[in-house]
Amino acid sequence: MSVIWHKVWSDLWHHKSRTLLAVLSIAAGVFSVGAIFGLVDQLLSGMDAAHRAVAPSHANIILRNYITQDIVDDLKELDGVAGIDPVNQITVRYKINPEDDWELGTLVQRDYENQVYDQQVLTEGAWPSEGRIAIERLSSEYWGADIGDSLILQVDGEEQSFEVGGKIRHPFVQPPLFGGQAHFFTNAEGLAEFGIPEGLYGQLFVRVDDYSLERAKEIAADIRSELGQRGIGVVVTLYQYPDKHWGRMFVEGINAVMQVMAVVALFLSVILVLNTMTALITQQTDQIGIIKSIGGRSGDIMKIYFVEVLILGLLALAIALPAGAAFAFLMSQWFLNLFNIDYNEFVLSRLAVWLQVGAALVAPLIAALQPILRGARMTVRAAIATYGIGSDYGNSRFNKAIEKLAGLFLSSLFAVSLGNMFRRKGRLALTLFVLVIAGVMFLMVMTLISSTNLTLDNELSRRAFSVRIGLTQSQPADKILPLVNAESGVTAAEMWTSRNATLLREGERLEDSAGLGAQLIGIPPGTNMFRPVIVSGRWLRAGDAENVIVLSQETADKNEVGVGDTVTLDLGDLGESNWEVIGTYRVVYGGGFAVEPIYAPIPAVEDVAGTSAEGTQVVLRASNAATLADATALAERLEARLEDEDIGIDFYTSLVPLEERDYVNNQFASVISTLLGLAMIAATVGAIGLTGALAISVVERTREIGVMRAMGARSNTLSTLYLMEGALQGLISWVIAVPLAFVLSQPLARLLGQRMLELDLDYAFNLPAVFIWLAVVMTFAISASIYPARMAARARVRENLSYQ
């Protein structure tokens, strides 16, 4: 090894702390890039691959009546139908333990051996058989019911115990964590016990030839029409893309935000490399002078330090590449498992690897360019000259003002710390920049959390009902309301009526924005049970009886429908009718498992339906439903009361607002914890940067430290000086970050709300977070100052004064 390379190795090896600091600085940014881009890459591809693997149906038609296999076979003969898998999914009541309250669950039955679409997979145990059921594996995990356990299902009003014989993966269940119901599986004989004779089916998984969404809708319409001719109604038709997993929308929204954060983290780490290389060059200024005095040219200097940077980058890559890949894989696995997707085979994202290689090797070289060129261009005289102490402290007005200010208000120790901090304004600016960015990111994430909470609270307060119970059939108000009002605690109740609807304009089907399709909901105009946030136009008011509707703003935007426009609603067997849009409302809770409501005055809906004083939903307020547990218990009691009267409950439209709020919180939790984690990475990168910057200043002021020692400064005094300087920088970064975050977080919360949650958040600046960040940044700043403070405290007079 030539002596020059030996010097490179020696610089890195003999200054392990500095090398480690530099490697960690680069690795932090490279890790963020690998972790985030790997995660984004794997999440979407993992979701879609899992989706494609189950041969997803193009349309899922839920029937109002049961049909025989013969009818299914006839439907298969329709033009454009590629295949139909008939299944049954019914709502059942269950208990895990005898002492538990009844819960609502879904019982699935199909021909498991010959299933073609939306394939369910046995993951453990056996398929359902006589007396034994299977449980969906997410349900098993969430509710703790395992193979061999017994579950109690309500059969014909009686409790009946079933042994769990297997675990099945159902590809299209809403995760229980996000509010999904428990799913159980039985065979045809088993389902017969629940009143559905063998050979009858209530749901159809349909695939069409030459798939397109429009074609799937056309064929589904043909099937509905064929069924209609046989007197069979359809509750709802759900469509899904065969190549895109339904969970995509949870991921796509945060992708862009995460990518921006990865780039910010990389940028911050580049700043750290700049600081570290400046430290290295500063420390070795005298060596550069010597090298030049014995024949080394600028090219030699550049070669030495660029190779050092390259080695630092390679070492950082060696750490960050596997760590980033492992993090991306484990996070993808965790996230995908939430969506009931197995992800066990380790996958290395090529995109992430290439980005990491670029980030580790190119970014540090770019960052190091300026200090290395400065070192290479340095004259021998400048490199080996001794300027004495304090010659780097300028005589600018700013410095004089700082000096004066410090002299007036601060003790001499604080004054020295304050003055020292402003000696290298460029470096101070970079360090502060990193800390300020971290602070702004943290405050913005916290503001996003508080804004989300405020939005949800506001939305909740607009749902002034405790429980809404959906009914499978329209029921007379004079039958339902007395039953509901008889329940203790109920203070008010009213009937709403809903109809599945398809939005049309000039014969063309409009796009709705919810996964379960649209519903026309007739509500008493002037009701005090519910009042959404109106974005444009107006809400329904007392006296409205015409065909007027209030649409979601999202659907209005998607279809360029505005207030005053007239749209057509296809209400199935009720035919088509025209409705004027009088307002648009903001959707807060929505998504793949939601029904999109179109609100209209109940007299207008009754007029179209030819009904009077009946409804499909009962909405009530109760004095004993203030907590989630109380509201859920009330809902269960009411559902039981109605079921006792043979009134069917529709779980799709039943709702306990507090429970929904809980599920929405769970959905946001993963996003928010990811964002908080990234803010913490930024803060850590900031702390590493501060350590580097303070360590450089110790090196630069070696002589000065020597002089202070000679004048009697003790180790404590010297270390306090650096701790104070670190703390001051932390404090200043906080002072800058708070107003900056205050100004930036409102538009950014709006943007993030739009990108991640597709809604305009109500803004609430998170004031407690301001003080939390003060504590965090001061802890980070002081921790970051400990190493440089110890460096300074260890200094000896002779060494420091002879240092050149």
Next chain:
Amino acid sequence: MPPIITVNNVYKTYRAGDADIPVLRGVSFDVLPGEFVAIVGPSGNGKTTLLNMMTGIDHPTRGAVTVNGKTLNTLSEDQLALWRGTDLGIVFQFFQLLPALSLLQNIILPMDFTKTLPAKQRRERALHLLDQVGLADQAHKLPSAVSGGQQQRAAIARALANDPPLIVADEPTGNLDAKTSAEVFELFAHLVDQGKTLVMVTHNTELSRQSSRVLEVVSGQIVRDESVAKALA
């Protein structure tokens, strides 16, 4: 015999804050090959600045310095670096060995830069030079593991690495005790005997008498330029 160094009417002014501080004021002299020149004078009067003019480390504000036929202020930093590597050996007061390299590697380094010798011969020459300065047995030690006198002898060996005709030394004994200083001077005298030209800044009056010529610098001017015999007279 043409001079190896010609300093011609050199002025040097530094700027400190708003003021110009003249350090050298019209200095002129020649140094002949084989001379052993001691530059003496009080601190802060321009001795090191004058030496830096001769090594190309610093440039005159006015005037010119020619060394071995090269006018230094016409050369770029890189040309100067290469020139220093081949034509000049510098010895500093604080030795300035690279702390991360062994004594042997410190001596090989200038040869690596200039590549005047094939790689294999560089190590042999470095060992030979260490032997010459009495450090053959310390070759693989780091500078921090040997005494100040040994570091300075290693620094002298490094200055000789590329066999330059001219050696300049800035206070080479300033950080050494009397005995070690005498040893270093003995080494310098030996080099001069071998035909090297040596220019040295020193405060040590006793040792300066062992040189062949003394230049005294006061307030940026040569106030005395005498051969040692004359100076002692």
